[in-house]
Amino acid sequence: MxxxxxxxxxxxxxxxxxxxxxxxxxxxxxxxxxxxxxxxxxxxxxxxxxxxxxxxxxxxxxxxxxxxxxxxxxxxxxxxxxxxxxxxxxxxxxxxxxxxxxxxxxxxxxxxxxxxxxxxxxxxxxxxxxxxxxxxxxxxxxxxxxxxxxxxxxxxxxxxxxLGSQPRAIRLQNAEKGDNTLMLLAGRSIVNSFKSETATSYGVEYRRTVNPNVEWSVILMSEGKVDAAERKGVSGQVWLLRPFTERTVLEMGFGAYAMRDQLDRTDANDERESHVAPIASIGMRYRINDTWRAQLTWSRVITNYERDSDVFMLGAGVAF
Missing domain, CATH: 2.40.160.20 (Porin)
Structure with missing residues (x-):
């Protein structure tokens, strides 16, 4: 359910x-x-x-x-x-x-x-x-x-x-140079608790263009260390794109996040737990030129063991 x-x-x-x-x-x-x-x-x-x-x-x-x-x-x-x-x-x-x-x-x-x-x-x-x-x-x-x-x-x-209708030429222009993008990401993760604990998050993303409106990605991500807890993993998402201007694209992704979570790093007997959770993302990407891209994303990690989180990431990378 x-x-x-x-x-x-x-x-x-x-x-x-x-x-x-x-x-x-x-x-x-x-x-x-x-x-x-x-x-x-x-x-x-x-x-x-x-x-x-x-x-x-x-x-x-x-x-x-x-x-x-x-x-x-x-x-x-x-x-x-x-x-x-x-x-x-x-x-x-x-x-x-x-x-x-x-x-x-x-x-x-x-x-x-x-x-x-x-x-x-x-x-x-x-x-x-x-x-x-x-x-x-x-x-x-x-x-x-x-x-x-x-x-x-x-x-x-x-x-x-x-937004109106974006001509096909503009949609193609946003994805014309290279079907691949490699992005370095950094930002903040926020635990969905009443204290809203935060940590520094970082990651590496590989993204592949399917067509001007569809992409898929693999992201290696660490949500950082929050008090005694630490979580990292890899997510795979499918993205739908909507050109906003000639250089700016709005995007939404959805997929799965396989993670290793250690809830108490101070306890030598507390082993890391493995989980797979849905992840949903909203973002915006800016085409600086034919090679360089900038990106801002917000992702919601949706768990079944009271560890939901928001991850905000700013990235820069190359298309090739």
Missing amino acids: RYKFLALPLVFVSCLAQAQDASLLAGAMRVDQNEDDTSFAVALGYTHHINKYLSVSADYLNEGHPKLHHRDGLGAQLWLRTPVPERGWSFAAGFGPYYYFDTTTGNGSFTDYRNEHGWGQLMSLSAKYHLASNVYLETRLAHTHGITSHDTTMLLFGAGYE
Whole structure:
């Protein structure tokens, strides 16, 4: 049951490959079961217009930090919308599945935590004002429902950009020099606990281009040392790409992460444990010239033994 979310990133990725809109929203969140329990909220979305009245979106939602919960998740929504004008208002209503990651507690305090995963529903109402350029301003009311711990309601404000259709020549240009990329990576890993312990992470990535919209990669990665714990391993991911400009590509990856985890390095009898966990990533790559590339990625490691983590990596490498 825990890994039924495998289907959701595939929907998410398919949307990204054809996305026409990208948006970033932020605002406030309220726990429905306790109106005094409030926090921030952030939403990142990609939308593909099916026709004049229908759209599908893929969304990352961070529901903030209400008491004893740090929750975020991935959603996919089907939208019924009004036609988009060259300038002016458009309105939409969306509904779809939501797979969440919740850092919560089992004993009513911050001294202990667990990582819960599960399904709910995400529903939204949106009002956009389209400017003369490709930019629009958006107000969105979003609601998560059907989650064991609590439902939430969010009021979000932000902006989006209409990506439009990238000519095939631009898509080819982003991958024209070399089918291979070798990248050195470094950044920070964050444990999904109430303390959010951090460590220095680093890695080496080999990536192979299948076509202008699809790549696969192998990444050797160390998540660093957090207190007495240390984890490293190798991940394999399939990536879907969406050119954003002539030099910039948005990307999403999904795959598996085989790791060796030592939870207590101070204990000589504590042997490293082997695990295989799903990993999902969102990133952006910049083509400096025909040879050099720069890359920024965020990856979520999704475990079944209370060791979820976020890994942020900045990289530079060569295409050949």
